[in-house]
């Protein structure tokens with residue numbers, strides 16, 4: 001659901017850019033499409049992270065993993081999801097001061113639009129926080145599945161998949 | 169420091185921790201071990217300013233473009249048409265793989281997207297017609313890499329962005345080397361299949377009327393190429409904006425072919441968001457690692473290493489090429505570019521090498537990195553499409569094409585005008 | 595004493611000729627080896643120009659330098675350091691910057707917890723045009739690639755269209771008519787070959803002087819001994835700031851010679867652009883637009899206190915007063 005929304009925002013950005021190109025050709029400069037697409041990119045990236053995570057799309061090098069038995073694979077998967085959750089928490093925590101400073105100083109973009117930066121930065125930061133929340137939940141779920149020795153479900157949850165399995 | 173970081177990189181990757189996360193972890197490590205400064209405090213700002221980029225938005229646009237071409241049925245028809253034209257050559261359908269990859273390269277900015285597009289439509293044919301899986305899949309993996317050499321190209325946009333080089337000039341410079349490589353890929357395939365006919369599948373031939381009739385299916389791709397590239401050179405659109413134009417035109421073409429439905433659009437968007445997030449995690453991780461490495465003095469270490477050798481410009485160039493080949497085995501390509509370009513390119517231009525030319529040389533090296541194990545994204549993309557067989561088949565299959573790339577590097581060094589001819593006359 | 599220093603754009607002369615030699619060689623030598631510097635630049639670190647002082651604020655490094663205009667998103671009052679078209683020679687620009695200095699010091703202390711060490715200029719930001727241009731008025735209706743927020747606002751008030759084009763894309767954009775004019779330093783325009791695709795050079799500093807502020811994190815500054823503080827201040831003043839200003843005056847003359855072919859060009863073969871010098875009418879027009887539109891708008895962004903202070907210092911020096919409602 002979130003991913004579809006993110007995709008629609010991206011589509012909106014395509015339309016905005018094309019409108020900008022067309023308007024420019026007839027001599028009306030409305031500007032700012034460039035700036036806005038930067039904010040869209042930041043939002044698409046941060047809010048897309050959790051979707052890519054649940055789809056197991058974040059690339060992993062599984063040369064060794066493939067040669068292990070089920071239990072070994074499960075251990076590597078657990079390690080990977082813990083590393084991911086830990087990192088995403090650090091990113092979310094360290095990104096907060098960016099928004100905090102923006103709010104304190106009332107920072108606006110250094111552009112003719114003078115966009116109040118708290119707007120794009122709140123959207124961006126909340127995407128990373130959501131990513132941290134999702135990955136932490138996955139750690140807990142994986143641990144509980146492993147305790148129950150339900151290795152197959154754990155693999156479905158946090159295993160590794162290749163690009164084209166996803167396409168199908 | 170360089171040694172420690174490389175060793176840890178390999179170790180963490182081997183543990184199958186996601187590549188983007190590995191880069192962040194290395195950044196944390198560099199901060200802890202090699203820097204007296206609290207680099208972690210810069211993390212948020214680096215994440216924000218690396219992703220708040222109107223240049224990088226070309227990535228989701230090109231991915232979306234590829235999704236529309238596959239799901240709108242355009243990719244499949246292109247492949248069938250090229251099959252009719254090329255299947256008489258020794259190696260048959262393999263040439264259609266390379267040809268389709270070349271055509272898609274001309275509309276897509278990404279090698280992974282190109283390889284995924286071609287693999288999706290080509291793989292089902294391989295088993296049906298009895299091709300050698302090694303060469304067949306190797307050709308797709310290698311052909312896909314052309315996506316970043318033949319314009320448009322995300323990697324050239326990133327190179328132009330990092331080095332303040334004109335992106336349209338870079339695009340022009342990539343065209344001849346890209347086409348030369350496509351032709352060389354086909355020649356190598358034909359020669360190999362001539363020597364050992366079992367590599368190619370059943371030879372087939374089509375009538376001229378069938379061939380002429382198939383031309384209409386090549387039209388959409390040609391139109392897309394002309395619009396995307398044309399809008400840049402006509403001065404209507406910047407390279408990034410042209411990606412948005414490509415998405416709109418692809419959508420129109422798909423609609424014209426009645427390939428558009430609500431479900432199709434939804435699947436395109438889901439796919440785009442997934443692949444974009446996957447790429448962005450790696451890019452943002454690479455930015456953070458680069459931030460920590462530079463702050464900890466890697467630039468100086470690398471520079472001292474290169475200048476300390478006291479080699480002639482040509483000698484230094486050889487060391488740089490070797491460095492990229494070795495790093496290319498292990499490091500994801502965009503991260504490799506972001507981390508090294510700000511350090512290497514000033515050294516090279518300082519020695520009198522042309523910035524546009526070096527960009528093209530770098531792209532060949534990056535293409536090679538895409539198909540050299542253990543970290544070669546295209547290998548995994550193609551293996552994923554096969555759904556059976558061993559990854560090592562694909563790895564063996566790309567060897568002839570890696571050799572072509574090495575020859576291309578030699579040619580670029582010997583005759584720089586291969587790249588510079590077009591941008592200089594236009 | 596270990597110092598981590600982050601310089602401005604690595605590709606530009608200010609960094610190559612002044613920042614890097616000063617911080618990596620001259621200052622360590624002057625301190626008899628007591629100061630040890632590790633230097634990089636913001637572009638090599640992959641951080642935006644606007645982030646340098648934000649990150650300096652956090653103490654991620656000790657000394658940072660970047661164009662003041664990049665930081666106005668966090669500190670709109672800082673726009674007052676680089677008002678376009680009020681200082682037309684290097685001497686006037688230096689006088690303007692000196693008048694603004696106490697203000698800038700307070701801004702940096704308040705906003706970025708940083709101590710200002712130096713303010714050095716990039717070359718004045720002049721205008722390259724394709725097609726006949728004889729006065730400021732002629733820019734009306736043209737598409738101009740500006741630099742900095744106040745310049746863009748000025749262009750809009752003049753009736754020109756501000757267009758956003760990356761530096762590296764300017765030659766192509768000029769050639770294809772995507773833009774009619776572009777603003778940059780005369781030297782950068784010469785070395786990037788803008789003269790190949792444009793024919794008129796307006797030396798009026800439409801983009802201001804892009805002063806580059808060098809600042810040190812205040813916690814670091816306070817941790818230094820008074821002797822060390824004095825050493826750094828003196829060395830920065832005499833061996834970095836003063837030569838950079840001296841070079842700016844000479845550089846403009848040489849760069850104009852290179853671009854127009856009038857005079858000797860030390861950098862290579864001269865081009866033959868038509869020189870368009872600012873007339874008194876141009877300057878009067880500029881002043882009118884500044885005082886009626888651009889500066890009052892800035893006053894709203896920056897707040898009355900700062901503007902009043904600006905009027906009393908910089909305004910007096912350059913002979914412009916912002917009307918305060």
Ligand code: NA
Pocket residue numbers: 272273274275276277278314315316317318319320321
């Ligand atoms: Na391409």
Ligand code: NA
Pocket residue numbers: 496497498499536537538539540541542543544545
């Ligand atoms: Na590789």
